[in-house]
Amino acid sequence: MKLPTVNLCKVDRVLRGALSVFLIIYAIFWHKEIGDTLLLTLIWVFSILNLISFASGWCPVYHLANLSTYKNKE
Numbered sequence: 001m002k003l004p005t006v007n008l009c010k011v012d013r014v015l016r017g018a019l020s021v022f023l024i025i026y027a028i029f030w031h032k033e034i035g036d037t038l039l040l041t042l043i044w045v046f047s048i049l050n051l052i053s054f055a056s057g058w059c060p061v062y063h064l065a066n067l068s069t070y071k072n073k074e
Contacts, residue, residue, distance in 0.1 A: 006057040007068040017054035020047040 024047045053059045
């Protein structure tokens with residue numbers, strides 16, 4: 001199986017990781033202020049997907065749109 005190619009630069013990955021951690025902490029400690037179960041679920045899904053993109057360096061949305069912020073230094 002061929003692994004997906006990296007399409008996120010380091011800055012993009014760090015921003016995704018920081019945003020994900022912030023949203024997860026917010027959802028855990030202030031979930032009553034969010035109120036809506038659907039919105040809370042969407043925040044969790046968005047955060048988890050961004051953490052996966054942060055860890056792997058590959059974004060499926062960028063892949064579908066044929067975008068890349070990764071600069072190969074070869």
